[in-house]
Amino acid sequence: MIESPAGTGWYVYGVAEDDPALARLDGVELIRRGTLAAVAREVSLDEYGADVLPERLNDREWLERNARSHEAVLQAAAAVTTVVPLRFGTIYRGRGHVERMLEERNDEFRATLARVRGHVELGVKAWVDLAAVGQTLDPAEQPLEGGAGMAYLQQRSREQDRSREVTARCFELAEEAHGRLAGIAVAAVANRPQPRELTGRSESMVLNGAYLVPDGDEQLRSEVDRLAAEHAGLGVEYELTGPWPPHNFAGEWE
Amino acid sequence: MSSRELAQRQGSGPAQLADVLERVLDKGIVIAGDIQINLLDIELLTVRLRLLVASADKAREMGIDWWENDPFLSSGSNGKSKSLDSRLRALEEKAGLPTDDKDDKDDE
DSSP, rough: OOOOOTTTTEEEEEEEOGGGGGGGGGSSEEEEEEEEEEEEEEEEEEHHOTTHHHHHHTHHHHHHHHHHHHHHHHHHHHHOEEEEEOTTOOOSSSHHHHHHHHTTTTHHHHHHHHHHEEEEEEEEEEEEEHHHHHHHHHOOOOOOSSHHHHHHHHHHHOOOHHHHHHHHHEEEEEEHHHHHHHEEEEEEEOOOOOOOOOOOOOOEEEEEEEEEEEOOOOOOHHHHHHHHHHGGTTTTEEEEEEEOSSGSSOOOOO | OOHHHHHHHSSSSSSOHHHHHHOOOHBBBOOOOOOOOOGGGOOHHHHHHHHOOOOOHHHHHOOOHHHHHOTTOOSTTHHHHHHHHHHHHHHHHHHHHOOOOOOOOGGG
């Protein structure tokens, strides 16, 4: 086979403590330096070169396939040892460059690995049906007074008040839930709720949290069950995802 | 429904794409590799991603804020502004308004 003109690069998915168990992973190579191992794969620059990437990234099918593949590699690695995820598309021109990166960032990686070792990330989302939340609020309906025009204005004003109350109530619920879950977790992040364009659901997401918890620990799960039971009558639904590799807890070094 | 049941319900299927994209595109350690990958190049999902990812904030810090001045979020091709211009011109002509003639953009 003729080598592609663009050549190849090394795509790095994550960094782990060099562990013999990593050898079990399929389809990836380990690039080692000191006590660290980069979980990497040789990729064609026809696929990942700087000149083709902008186009590739805007190919929805390509993006989904490769984002899922990135996650799948990390999941497989996380199943055998602690791994620190790197952002999608971290690519080097040669193995030597990856080795140098590991060496330069040795202390940071080791500190992060120590922090997340034995832990997993769980995602918790809360969804609300805004109409249902509205119905749980004080239903005191006073008879409308005055003529049709006045009644219309009163009606509009009430609707606006109601909408503000619903929003405030949703914030309260999300804050309460996140506070309780964060109290159980080792670390917690409240991410921006995903917009409907992305979720495709009619309900609104009011909480999009990520929680770092000890692997196998059921406390956070139980708390989500409790929240779900307590808030069921308010039209709130909870969704737990994961375990994930610690994507949300890999970034801060401070 | 308990979270356990929920987890089971979705446990068999793949993770939701939104959750995966959020994590792999916006989280994880950021290291500048040899190949510069600019996730802000993702126009396809611009509207969705810009609402989702903190990268939008980071981009703003870096001074990249094109979407804020562009009501169409630059989600289309570069040709879009040109077609908007010509549509605007057609409307102006129809309405009998003076048109702002600029021929320079046709040279590109």
